[in-house]
Amino acid sequence: MVEFGDEEVSNAERIASSADRRREAWGATLDDMTALADEYEEEGWETVRIAAGSTGTFGPGDLEGDEETFGIAYVVPGDKAEEVSELFEQSSFPEYEVYRAENDGLVYMVTALLAPDIETAVFVAGAWEQRTALNCATTAIERGQMFSYLQKLDGTVVGVVEHDDPDKFFPNLDAIRRYAPNVDDESEDGDAAADEDDDTDA
Template sequence: MPDTTEGDDVDYAERLAASSDVGKNAWQATLDEMDALADEFEAEGWQTVTIAAGHTAPENPSTGEGDRFGLTHVVPNNKAEEFTDLFEEGAFPQYEVYRNEIEGREFVVTVLSDPEKEAAILIAGSYELRHAPGCVKAAKREGKMYTHVQTLDKTHLGSFEHDDYTRFFPNADRIENWVRSGN
């Protein structure tokens, strides 16, 4: 039986606390980045909506609704109306993805913009990369990616199609093989 000393418990607790602090700091940095990007748009006279997703998940066809795949962001109810007021099907043809991977977790800001309307939707989310292989496989197979926005009760608010999945997954091969390699 291994010797469990008080020092080991303290080490474990310190590592856990440090990991938690790293995650909190990364999430705050993600939100700060989203706000800074929104400020840039607003300084140019654009209308913006910023959303910190309550939950983000890489969805793949075997776990979602039908053939749907992509990053699904659960939007707080207090942001749903603001989102739908700005969202239009087929609009927001431009997008940028800002990402930061820390300790197996992806922190992402997706910026969806419509230069004609001078409008931008910015969504911050975070998810564990170990849940992404199915989404990556579907994105590689289809050669595109999607962003889905819904409320907690699964009311679909809108989806965006993206022509380049590598903006979301620049290390697609590594992520696709995540489960096999145990990363």
């Protein structure tokens, strides 16, 4: 029989508090997307607003059978997928802006994908975990490019955008490293291996 004392209650309260903060952060992200889209509409642009059903980062080797692809993938709701696919047939959405905030290990982000040639802006709101982003982030920084993938729930890609400034997505790589699992262990293993090499050389 498990006894629930003050410590357990405290843990439950912390979990509930975290969930509340995340709901508030997500709500604020959606509010930001609405405000940004409204501004573009006032200037005569057509807008599409997408609250991603799921968002995740991935790096080379994270996808089975794919050793090169990396970026952030957003699941587009079914009622928006066809519209987005048609828009990407008309433009490559060459311009973009990124608005982000961090809370409890999550990054809440609105990406504005801009197509001045057709005066259309696609706003995508999503949230992703920093602890799983290291592979994607380090690859993006090293290569100087980043990708956003808009896809259906079944994985069908309806739009891809290449970005030339990964720092907009990952302004603080050290923060992501702190959340990444086993990074310290790997570092210590590397140091130990280096010490063994030094001993051998001696």
